[in-house]
Amino acid sequence: MARRALPTAVAGLLLGIALLVAATTASAAGAQPTGRIVVLSEPGAAGARAARAAAASAGMRAAGPVVPQIGLTTVRAPRGESPARAARRLATAPGIGAAEPERRMRLRDVPDDPGLHLPEPVAGAAVSPLPAGTPLQWPLLRSNFPAAWEITRGERALVGVVDTGVDASHPELAPKLAAVVDQRGSGHANVPPSSDEDGHGTHVASLACAAAGNAVGIAGAGRDCRLVVEKTDLSDASIAASIVDATDRGAHAINMSFGDDGSRPASAAIRRAIRYAYHRRVVLVAAAADEPVREQGDPANLLQPTGSGADIGAGIGLSVTAATYGGARASFAGFGSQISLAAYGTAGVGASSPLGVVGAFPSSPTRFEQGTVPCRCRTAIAGDSRYGYLAGTSMAAPQVAATAALVRALNPDLPVRAVVRLLKRTATRPAGSGWSADLGWGILDAGRAVAAAAAIDRRAPVSQVRAQPGTRSGVVALRWTSGDPAPAGVVASGVRSVELSLEPLDGDKRETRRIVLRASVRATNVGVTPGARYAVRSRALDRAGNRERLGRDAVVVRAPR
Structure with a gap:
């Protein structure tokens, strides 16, 4: 596929834009x-x-x-x-x-410390972590999303976002919403789920699936993916209901940019909802803590339990910490054995303040812009002021969720654990290094992940056999065809061999004949008992090791006497 030009917004610069970080909704205490x-x-x-x-x-x-x-x-x-x-x-x-x-629970964003709300210098300034000329959406470029989009644009991908709702009228999100569901229970009729008075949900949803290629604003990590937005009040039951509903609506991945401090056991309801989603092949992604702590709280610690991070095959989902432009763990982000991998959630610290990443903002003032220390995080792109900058693990997680959805939609034969392992295996890390407490298995590389998924053939080949009496006594003539279908965009490994089975219908079934032939062979004559009847079946094996099931239907043939 020819390389496509990035949207105009992606090529924009950070010059002249002052950035600040968001505050948390609650103290660092437990839920x-x-x-x-x-x-x-x-x-x-x-x-x-x-x-x-x-x-x-x-x-x-x-x-x-x-x-x-x-x-x-x-x-x-x-x-x-x-x-x-x-x-x-x-x-x-x-x-x-x-x-x-x-x-x-509470949302995952940077703690509400006044020192984190000072204006950030422009890119290229001496105090900025970003070099001059850094593109507006540098996280997408550094995570290799353009390479992923050359393989799939995500048209079939569906991302669930459990958050504070979404501004459904926003041009980045209006065409991408498959469903917007209110999971807050009674008492919220005056605030519909299609609005987002907080702003967090709109920002997170846009990082995953903002409209791309429309010459407006920004592009989402999942390019043409669609969204199921579950508006939650962050209570246990609301979160569990959101996970189940997004699963039932067909989400390939679900993003959860919230959590607690892990000071009490995880909710049994959320545990059960996570199992429900996992067993229905949904990739679950949770933001790690927005504090430099080893305990990430749930749901992150349910997806990557304590002590399991260094085992690339462990975990039923992904716990995501935040990385800086320079490739280090953000100073405010969680670390330790519950970390799966990282994605870019901040440029780093400049002028004492974390420099956020750009995403969509509701048209009305957000929580971040109100209160005693309002941020100056809203900005305009091409004159449209419905954008803003936030920093946090909340911003890192939706990029991973979008990648997981791209992979699952591209290669639906991959089970959840295979997708989780693949994203870890393809992450960027120093040569020769493995897992680390700071970045887990490394920083998300969407291009490598999608390319790896496209090269994994998990679908069984197919074959069909025809049989007829041979021209000589006691001979059966067999002809067959075989093929190795694969999902669109996935490279089939090709048929390696075909196994033929001839089961006696009038004698001892233990005398069933099995013949294995190279895929290039298309016909053979088999010597059998003259006058006997046989049920003939075929089964193909491909070069990836996938084996066709030996079907119950068979071709029945009688050998001539």
């Missing part, structure tokens, strides 16, 4: 309780009924999402009883697998 209880029963309608009945018998009432696919019901404790005590009481009821107080 806050919501006052509700998350109840888990057997998945299905019967389990949901049992949970509702048990809760009603205990004097509790429904108070949030119900997700029968994973047996989740949300209730509120009776007046005067603490959620913790009510949960312990409910957990002993028949049909209840677990009951626990619900908590609310």
